Amino acid sequence: MPGSQTNWGVLLELTGPGPKHEQLARALRRAIRDGGLADGVAVPPSRQLAADLGCSRWVVTQAYAQLVAEGYLAGRTGSATRVRRVGGAVTAKEPVPATPPRYDLAPGLPDLRHFPRRAWAEAVRGVLTTAPHTDFGLPEPGGHPRLRKVLAAYLRRVRGAAPGDVLVCGGVTDGVASVCRALVETGVTRLAVEDPGWTRLRRVAETAGMAVDPVPVDAEGIRVGDIPAGTRAVLVTPAHQFPTGVVLSPRRRAELLAWARDVDGLILEDDYDAEFRYDRRPVGTVQGTDPGRVALFGSVSKTLSPALGLGWAVLPPQWTLRTHAPPVVDQLALAAFLDSGGYDRHLRAARLRFRARRDRLVAALGPARLSGVAAGLHLVLHLDRDAADVVRRARRSGVKVADLDDYRVTPGEPALVLGYGNLADNAVEEAARLLREAAR
Incomplete structure (x- = not known):
């Protein structure tokens, strides 16, 4: 100390x-x-x-x-x-068991048990067999042209994205970091972020030299009117806000786009898990409404695996940006997986699996106060006692969960963020039982 x-x-x-x-x-x-x-x-x-x-x-x-x-x-x-301990801070805490948890309900992971090993191996094998020798040279800075073309078609078809300059990067974090550095170089040094929000992206912006302005989130999404004067960039998760699980309302979307036009600003749209909506079709991207004011980011971290390190950024036409592209073989494998329809089939199966798992978890938690639309890989459990204490008690019982304050700049009502993406189906009821006991 x-x-x-x-x-x-x-x-x-x-x-x-x-x-x-x-x-x-x-x-x-x-x-x-x-x-x-x-x-x-x-x-x-x-x-x-x-x-x-x-x-x-x-x-x-x-x-x-x-x-x-x-x-x-x-x-x-x-x-x-x-x-004072705040969201995402690495501070002195009670030691936790050294052994991995029996039940991991922390958010952020898809179902790693169902990674499409065979289909991915076939895609890689096809690349190694058929790709011309010129593809095995130095990677192009913005990504391989084939993957960029395939991604552009996929994002138009599935997410309603507008045509733009699709760049391949190492994931959403990598793409946001590159854009933040470019913003600082142009004199834009303040970034508004959702509070609560994904802690890692706040840190990335600060490392790039930006001052971060937390903006509260309510039932309609980010409160656009609370974005501080002088701020010309904002990072949002419109389709499924992380971690509250709300969807940016049409009214707020219009306000956000009007704000960007008024201040000559840029909206950074993190489309991190929009493929997973269970009660209706997912809303389209904000980028599709005004591609000149929105940079769109996505990856396969929530759909396939974060270990692949494959993501993309769709930038406004006036932007030029160089990214560090992932290995060419992996890029071409993803292009082949998309082209063959394998990615769509994987997503259809994953949606059915996650929807059923979410329903089981909600039922197993009993009369708990939950929030978040039926989407994505997590939900929020509200508590009537100290959340940090429940996290510690649950961990001692072998259950890993996240405190909502870990994602807040300003601490608030006690709640937990429960991720069910990487939770085995046969473990849902037992994990929920142990969590109920920890919260009792």
């Missing part, structure tokens, strides 16, 4: 765009999230930290005030300002 001997000038390096108080807030935020500043540790008095960093005391007080407002720090009159 950092103490009086901490070299604050090294731990909190002031770099990146923006005035010094924003640089300091960004450095403190990163140190808390990465575990450099543990839960409950006292940060130095403003006068002392200002002397250590060679800046004015005003810079420190402004940074502290910002992080107190965001929930990263807790200040109390007559007491030191201390680190």
Whole structure:
């Protein structure tokens, strides 16, 4: 735990765009999230930290005030300002068992038991057999032309995406990171994000040099009117908000597009699991409505496996961006899998399996308060007691679950995010029973 001997000038390096108080807030935020500043540790008095960093005391007080407002720090009159555990922070916690959980209900994974091994192996074998020798040279920066063409047709057909420059990348995280770096180079240094939202993408934006502005989410999706003035980029999950599970309403879609036009801004649309909607057809992309204002991101991480490292970005026509493309053999295998209809068949089977599994989990949880539309690979379980305690109790029983606060900037009502994508069908009832006992 950092103490009086901490070299604050090294731990909190002031770099990146923006005035010094924003640089300091960004450095403190990163140190808390990465575990450099543990839960409950006292940060130095403003006068002392200002002397250590060679800046004015005003810079420190402004940074502290910002992080107190965001929930990263807790200040109390007559007491030191201390680190407070917030969404995604790696802080000191009660040790958890070293053995893997018996039942993994953490969100983020598809059913790895049903990865289409044979079909994928046949696609790879076909590439190795028939691809011309020229395809085994250095990968093209934006991806192989064949996969880019096949992806463009697939996204138009399945997601209602508008024609655009499809680039192949290592996944949504890789694509968003590339766009954030490009935005910073053009002078756009603030990014609005949904709160709660996917923690990793917030970190990626901050690493790229952007200041992140959390914007609340309600039953209609992101509250567009709360996007701070001066912000010209926003990251959203319209088809199935992560992690609340709401769908961006038509009214909010119109507001979001109007906002982008008014501020000459860019919408970053994460279409992470839109293929899985169980009660109706999934809504189309926002990008399909205004391709000049929206960058669309997707991957096979939630449909096949994150181990493949295959994703895409569809950018507005005026954008030029170079991405680090995945291995060519894997790109061509995905193109063949899409072309053959194998990907569509895999998705149809996965939808049936996930819908049935979600129904079983909802029934097994009994009279619990659940939220989130019938879609994707997770739902939210609301609690009447401390969620962190339930997470610890469940883990001791062999059940891994996620605290909703792990994805929030500002902590809120206690709730758990339950992922059922990688949960075996024959384990649903027992996992739900153990979870009910932990929450009792």
